Amino acid sequence: MATLRKRNGKWQVQVRRQGFPVQTRSFVSKADANEWARTIERQHDRHELGPDRKALKAMTLTDLVTRYRDEVVPKKKGSAVETILLNRFLRYPICQKTLYDLTTADFATYRDQRLSEPKHRSDKPVNPKSLKRELSPLSHMFRHAVVEWEIPLRNPLDGLKLRVVDNKRERRLRAGELERLLEATKKGRNKLVAPLVLFALETAMRRGEILSIQFRHVDFERLSLVIPESKSGYSRIIPLTKRAVSILEAVRPAGAKATNLAFPVTPVAMRLQWDRLTERAGIDGLNFHDLRHEAISRLFELGLTVPEVASISGHRTIAQLMRYSHASQEAVRAKLIDNDGEPGGHAFVIDTARGQHTVELID
Template sequence: MATLRKRNGKWQVQVRRHGFPVQSRSFVSKADANEWARAIERQHDRQELGPDRKTLKTITLADLVTRYRDEVVPKKKGSAVETILLNRFLRYPICQKTLYDLSTADFAAYRDQRLTEPKYRSDKPVTPKSLKRELSPLSHMFRHALVEWEIPLRNPLDGLKLRVVDNKRERRLHSGELERLLEATTKGRNKFVAPIILFALETAMRRGEMLSIQFRLVDFERHSLVIPESKSGYSRVIPLTARAVAILGAIRQADAKPNDLAFPITPIALRLQWDRLTRRAGIDGLNFHDLRHEAISRLFELGLTVPEVASISGHRTLAQLMRYSHANQEAVRAKLSGIGRMNALPLAELTD
């Protein structure tokens, strides 16, 4: 906004806009003063003038993270997990720096620290892939602050190098592991863990999708389930096996307190239960998400086509779907052995 006043025979004009340095100048003619003010305002509108970075000296990174956590994160679908990540990040010294002093070098030092320090409750450091996921909310925070809050800063994560190896998982259930998992659930307190494991193997659903299942969206007669919104943002209807329907029916029938949620347990609680379960069962290297790998691979082994499996799993591209399909190596070897025996037969026997 421009203000004009006449002083000592000259017209003084001052242009102020939030996030930009104050511009002022004196003119003999009022018309010249007005024209200059309009030119400066046009430059502001076109972002041709650099922002006033002095305001960044009064804001720390902790201030920015806290505001983002309290105002923006609650509106996001993964708010619970993201809040935990941001609260942990706030404990690091980098958050005490002002936005004026913050640089990519500071995040590089934070990166190196996170990649070498022990992970919580583990003797292994965080992987580059996991760290990249942790930094993703911070990158969005910087973009949001610039656009929505008009804080004149640049994203210091834009130039940060983080070499991520595509370590796609191929873990499937080994012989006897499912039985050991189910046996271990009998020693736990949460009655929903075992049904969730079995339901995951029947449907190939994501953890978040399963924990959001509402009985009103289940068609028990037609054996189908509506997923209003998946990870990709699309809704879909998936067929349910007889066993999946039986699992949901048993939960609904046994629930003394009617609840529209089929599995009333939080994602964090399920993750903690899974960690205890695998330790109790003596199973190493098995993540809960690996059950989705197992289920999708089983669907292919049953003879379902790619479109049919995709309609169940919710994958939008073939490349994404193939990351989750891993053939049973024993079954493949058995087939190859059969082919080998066929090749070993005399040609006359093959043509009889």
């Protein structure tokens, strides 16, 4: 913000901006003073002026992360998981750096350290894709600090190289795994885990969407469910199978209010429950999100069209939807074998160096 005052026959102008040193200059003409002030303010807006060293040296990365965690994260849908990620990040030495001294090289060191560390309860190191998800809230934090808090800093993550391999998951339930999962739920204390698993397979909904269901969102007569806000930020209405409705009726306690959660389980608790469940069932490499892959693939196998499946799953593009559709190899193989046994229609002969081959075209 610029302020002008006349002093000793000259116009003195000051431009103040949080995080930047005060700019002061005197002019004989008021018009010149105003023009200079506008030029400095435009340079501030375009981040062409260097930040105030004192302001950035007085604030550490810990201060910035803590403020972001306490003020911004609680308003986000994934606040519980993001808080855990940020709390873990605060334990690393990089957080002791001041914002003035913080560089991309510091995050490169942190990246290499994280990629060499083993995961929780696993001998495998953290993969680049997981680390990219962990760095995502930090990148948003730096952008938020510049725009909302007017802290003049550069996002050190912009130049960080992180080679991520697109290891698209194609995991589906194998023969007998669902039965083993349901049998293992009997040994757990939380009786909502089994209904959660079955409901996920019936609806292809995300875990967060399922855990946010309130009974007022369910139309038991029309067999439909309103999802007020999905991961993509859009609402949608999905049809429910009779089995899905029966699951909701089974978990609805007597006298339940419309605003009661159908599955009163926190995301963190569900993640821990799932880890214990798969361990008891002796199943490796199966995530809860893989149930969404399984459900979407089953919808296609039932004969639903791409638009119909997309209306249920909530995907906005065909490319996104196809990442979740994995045809059963056994079903494809069975169809190919059936076609091999059918009588042919037209036939033609192909001449090759190895002789003549007759090929039949199936009508």
